[in-house]
Amino acid sequence: MQFINYLGQDAYTNIAMDSWLLTHLKPTEPVFALWQNKRAVIVGRNQNTFAEVNQDYIDSHDVQVVRRVSGGGAVYHDEGNICFTFFVPVENSGTVNFKKFVQPMYEALHAVGINAEITGRNDLEVDGKKISGNAQRYAGGYLMHHGTLLWDTDVEAMIRSLNVSDEKFVSKAAKSVRARVGNIKDFAPNDLTLESFIDALKYYLTDQGKDGELVLSEDQLSSIKKLRDEQFATWDWNYGESPKFSFQNHAKYAGGVIDIQVNVENGKITDINFQGDFLGVRDWRDIQDQFLGVEFTPEAVMNVLEKNKEGQYFGTITNAELAEMFKGDLN
Numbered sequence: 001m002q003f004i005n006y007l008g009q010d011a012y013t014n015i016a017m018d019s020w021l022l023t024h025l026k027p028t029e030p031v032f033a034l035w036q037n038k039r040a041v042i043v044g045r046n047q048n049t050f051a052e053v054n055q056d057y058i059d060s061h062d063v064q065v066v067r068r069v070s071g072g073g074a075v076y077h078d079e080g081n082i083c084f085t086f087f088v089p090v091e092n093s094g095t096v097n098f099k100k101f102v103q104p105m106y107e108a109l110h111a112v113g114i115n116a117e118i119t120g121r122n123d124l125e126v127d128g129k130k131i132s133g134n135a136q137r138y139a140g141g142y143l144m145h146h147g148t149l150l151w152d153t154d155v156e157a158m159i160r161s162l163n164v165s166d167e168k169f170v171s172k173a174a175k176s177v178r179a180r181v182g183n184i185k186d187f188a189p190n191d192l193t194l195e196s197f198i199d200a201l202k203y204y205l206t207d208q209g210k211d212g213e214l215v216l217s218e219d220q221l222s223s224i225k226k227l228r229d230e231q232f233a234t235w236d237w238n239y240g241e242s243p244k245f246s247f248q249n250h251a252k253y254a255g256g257v258i259d260i261q262v263n264v265e266n267g268k269i270t271d272i273n274f275q276g277d278f279l280g281v282r283d284w285r286d287i288q289d290q291f292l293g294v295e296f297t298p299e300a301v302m303n304v305l306e307k308n309k310e311g312q313y314f315g316t317i318t319n320a321e322l323a324e325m326f327k328g329d330l331n
């Protein structure tokens with residue numbers, strides 16, 4: 001198989017790359033890429049990003065959040081995680097078959113001494129621990145099969161990044177399937193390093209280097225950059241494309257007990273309700289409309305609250321306390 005070089009470790013660029021190559025490359029033979037992201041959470045096409053990422057942790061640890069075009073759940077990437085993508089011409093989408101398309105990676109892993117097994121789900125495991133998650137997307141006669149390889153990922157950071165409350169969100173969005181994960185490094189021959197592991201996979205998959213490299217043109221690279229900027233790096237894609245959902249939360253503060261109920265479409269609030277025993281000086285319903293069309297983020301909600309703080313609509317419950325309720329994380 002020919003090898004394609006991706007460009008650095010920016011997750012917006014790499015996910016744009018996957019998507020663009022699926023619809024534009026049109027290879028006559030299978031080709032593949034090995035690439036890495038700096039810290040990122042990559043959510044599936046049909047997921048509710050708000051319900052998958054711990055936004056406070058993401059913001060304070062410089063984690064990128066990107067929606068990909070394939071289905072499945074949310075995964076965490078860092079420099080200890082390796083991604084692979086296969087682009088394969090196929091007869092029709094009915095040939096989509098995980099076992100078949102993960103097979104070359106399975107063989108490459110065995111060739112370098114990793115005893116991986118293919119599971120009934122779309123995972124690879126070693127010793128009962130998930131070391132690779134996979135997903136696919138078909139478009140116009142081509143299949144993109146991509147997956148992860150946990151070489152030496154910070155599992156603590158993975159768990160923290162994905163630590164979100166299930167109970168607060170209701171929607172038809174695809175849910176992630178939590179798994180017991182492991183790092184390949186712990187099962188690998190002692191002399192293998194991240195670099196030599198990547199080199200070995202590349203060597204094996206290119207038939208000992210004989211298949212060479214497919215080099216993208218400047219034009220192709222600038223189209224990919226454009227797609228990155230216009231789609232994959234935007235809030236509207238990464239958050240706004242979440243299927244519509246409702247959110248509820250409950251809190252008890254010195255100023256009273258409060259329940260919020262919010263409906264969200266395209267990442268924006270379409271309906272909102274507050275209930276509780278707080279004694280507002282004015283009725284919060286007077287400002288209800290001001291929340292509509294606002295992004296479902298604590299910052300955007302805070303903006304609305306701050307504009308109206310003179311009204312004391314929520315008694316002695318502070319705006320910071322209220323904004324805090326618009327978070328999905330479990331902390």
Ligand SMILES: Nc1ncnc2c1ncn2[C@@H]1O[C@H](COP(=O)(O)OC(=O)CCCC[C@@H]2CCSS2)[C@@H](O)[C@H]1O
Nearest residue numbers: 042072073075076133134135146147148176177178179
């Ligand atoms: N990097 C990584 N690799 C393997 N498993 C992971 C990873 N990060 C998290 N997890 C575990 O998988 C579940 C989610 O499993 P779930 O089965 O829901 O989702 C997936 O596996 C999707 C794989 C997508 C691969 C793409 C390839 C290139 S861009 S992303 C999560 O809750 C964790 O327990």
